[in-house]
Amino acid sequence: MGKHESIPTPAVRRLSLYLRQLEAFRDSNLRTVSSKQLGQALRITDAQVRKDLAYFGQFGQPGIGYDVEELITKVRQILGTDRTWPVLLVGTGNLGRALVSYKGFQSKGFEVVAIFDDNPALHGKAFGENGPKVLPMEMLDAVVKDTQIRLAILSVPATVAQSVTDIMIAAGVKGILNFAPVALQVPRGVNVSNVDLAVHLEQLSFGIGSSGV
């Protein structure tokens, strides 16, 4: 569809935060919300909120604000989560197993429909109740091609992360949520979002060091 020509990357990131906060407001039975209210809850200026939303359309009404329910719908459309995305997961270590049963995904429109691991002892086993069974890596290509899965969660050791990535991309995966502490090399058109837990802690330890004992 349309190209998002000049939209700042940070604006897209914040869009997710707006959605989350809007859902919280809705759960508090709020019907309309102003850029100021939204900004205060997220520690963002009201001007920033308005500008971010304006990149995607005119959703507000002067003098009133934004209709919560309507804006939720719009933002979901923009983010592409107005439908359910099938997601594949590779690697069933501690983290991988936790992610399979993570409740936050389902409610946001993501569903883990296939799990792969190279440990033969796990093949055919399932985590959780109705979860998918663990499949051998050799089946990844066929499954992805069959089911048209485009999103993957990667929670394998750093040493094999790149080779697994190559396989996934060859099969058609377009977005990878990467938990392995390596900089994955991917071709244009494939997006990677990195979650490195150690990096996050390092940022915090730097923050403490700088603000005195």
Place this chain on the structure above:
Amino acid sequence: MGKHESIPTPAVRRLSLYLRQLEAFRDSNLRTVSSKQLGQALRITDAQVRKDLAYFGQFGQPGIGYDVEELITKVRQILGTDRTWPVLLVGTGNLGRALVSYKGFQSKGFEVVAIFDDNPALHGKAFGENGPKVLPMEMLDAVVKDTQIRLAILSVPATVAQSVTDIMIAAGVKGILNFAPVALQVPRGVNVSNVDLAVHLEQLSFGIGSSGV
């Protein structure tokens, strides 16, 4: 200690990535590395690498590059991970349990030394082999004050995240790695680093939507 007056936040984030990559280079028995090599591995320009490092000191040698081992030492000092940080963890759901046994922390200088949960059935139990036992929330304040823990990992449901945060901060916590999908409100001097898995997936689904079917 020193104030980091005008250092761009993104530069600090990248510092963690440099460290990770430098360790990989060292493991490949590389002795020196140029800003170009470092940048290529991480998909960053060589000028950016040099500028980032220059914010913290003069670590390189013209004509040669950076001494890998030496730079690792320096970066660790800067990030504050040249020692081991005791970390507390609150919330032992799927994610919390996975994080307790997560190997990536230990090797990076972080050690989970205390675990709290409000579920009485878990009190006294331990995850992993020599791990700490789960303690009731009521003991958090005393334990943090006693042991001077400054870093916390928060993996509790969104509904209680803020109240747990308030308790932790009152006890002296200065840095929080937050997995709950809420914008925590914290006073100046306390740092929060958010990991919202749904947000990450939303960014990817947006990315796919924008680059055509």
Place this chain on the structure above:
DNA sequence: CTATGTGAACAGCTTCACAGCG
């Protein structure tokens, strides 16, 4: 009178390009 949407001003970050050093 309240709150949006937006050009213009500003701030912050990145890239360029080159002097200087080994």
Place this chain on the structure above:
DNA sequence: CGCTGTGAAGCTGTTCACATAG
């Protein structure tokens, strides 16, 4: 020569301030 460190230039993102709409 190769590569660092760094001012200057360029670019991107944020904030300001106000015209405009309800």
